[in-house]
Amino acid sequence: MEMKTIPLNDIDLNDRRFCISYPLEDEALTESIREIGIVQPVLLCDASPLIVITGFRRLASAKKLGLENIPAMVRKVRADEALLLSIHDNLGRGLNTVEKAYALEKMIGAGFSRQTIFGVMALLSLKPHEKVLGSFVAIANEGRPLKDFIIRRGASMKSIEYLLELDAKERRGIISLLSPLHITDSLLREILEMLILIKIRTGAVYLRGLRGASDGRELKARLKKKSYPILSSMEKKFLAMKQRCALPPHIDIKVDPFFEKEYIDILLKIKSENDVRAAIEKLKAILEDGYIRSILELTQG
């Protein structure tokens, strides 16, 4: 295949039938092209106007930079072949979640068999399963805010599935709530799981009480109070009891985080015999005041 120099005007840049790149804007690439031009020619489908098969990002940068001509190879291919070329050409760089979604959704649209689609899913390190495919198609059909959120957060499939459980309005609300916060994916997953549990129980997503949370932890704490009221109230009682005990820094009382185990742990940090005597005195005092009994009652249900 011969490389040619093609005027940008001969290419239909709006025809994105084979485009799986997301997002198209790539500042680093634009800078690189500004510096040394397009190194790798784009692949175009022989039609009038020419249709892009691969190189959407390079072309977006070229357009932004006002380039008039670009290096390209032109090939006469069927639509299904062009789509596979586009997918395979991008495989090497590692596709993000939205790009994988585009690839699969476009394959369905192009009428590929499930066997071929599942084959590509395996290449994309996805479980070749109808349910997984369904989730990716749903991502492809979503609006930009969710796609951007997924990319920015590097959201896991579980988090994405939770987001897809919500309707568009709820999703918008949650994305705007979460966007300013720095949270890990595991925290994101926990937050979404609690939000959905509340929605399933009450029929509505609980957002009002979450506004103004300063960070992910505070958001989680507020949600936990709402979705785990018994556990939260037990935690509160335990902390209040511990506070009343006025434990010195070298003594601590710990309970099972879910109040499942009936025993409690009493931790002592000891440097000397005197520390031991002091700890015994303190424990004796809180024992006589009934605090240990109260904590045990809490853990024993």
Add this chain to the structure above:
Amino acid sequence: MNSPRAEHAPSQGNIVRDCPGTKDHICCGYKTIDLIEGCALSCSYCILKAYLNTPAITIHDDIPYITSQIDGMTGREARHILRFGTGELSDSLALDRRYRLNRPLVEFFGERKNALLELKSKWAYIDHLIPHLNPYTIISFSVAPQRIIDEEEKRTSPLYKRLKTARKAQDAGCFVGLHFDPIIIYPGFEKDYRYLIEDISRILDMDRIIWLSLGLLRFPPKLLGHYIEHNRKNLLYGEFIRGEDGKMRYIKQQRIKVYTMLYKMLKKKNKGLFIYFCMEREDVWRKVTGMTVRDDDALMTLFDERIKHLYGGKI
């Protein structure tokens, strides 16, 4: 009933096994016979959804192979009366009208007279088995308020049919078992369970209920996502925590409260009722019943006493 594709599997390995039990929770020492793997019924909460990957049903019908394993187990057991069941990886009765797998086992246990077979089901049909039933087979039904049966136990028999069939088994000379499992916490569940217990005491001879288990909903964590995805409001109403065995359970305080309520209601109907908890902690046992059941062996001993009390020297 219509059912998914069934495959007959060659007999190999242990088809008769110890119930896997679960860490830090007291197990009754049940023995399971995996006669059928997979279920034709469709309960939304079913733990098999997490354990079995395929909707297909596998049948192990090499009865001599199975009975030799049962003989091996009973022969090795010197202290306890063993209880075997076919309802661990499937429903014991749902496919029996078609495949007739239970009859040879019922007859086998009737001949041996040294252990009990429990057929545990949500499918109320035993007419084909009635002529062959003997006291060494326990016909058991999982029971739940009709609302839960309607919403969460698709393709199963309604409550009144399960209870009438249990009564039929009692009238045919069998003891029956009842399993309140899973007990689901949802708004108004207390009232529904009160009515359920009323129905049981009205329809069944309470003295011929050999055992009754209580087990609140518990499930492997990966089923939580499944319940969320399928919007199972009833299943997700309560507060779940991860238990010491890694399974999701209602928080202990809630479990104790619900078990105490049901235990009292049931004991009020029949003081002599043998009630046990399926996979519960020792402290929950103690708090609800006042009994100290330290380990699996202690619970198996309670079962032995119950069986000896009902069967005298006939086992």
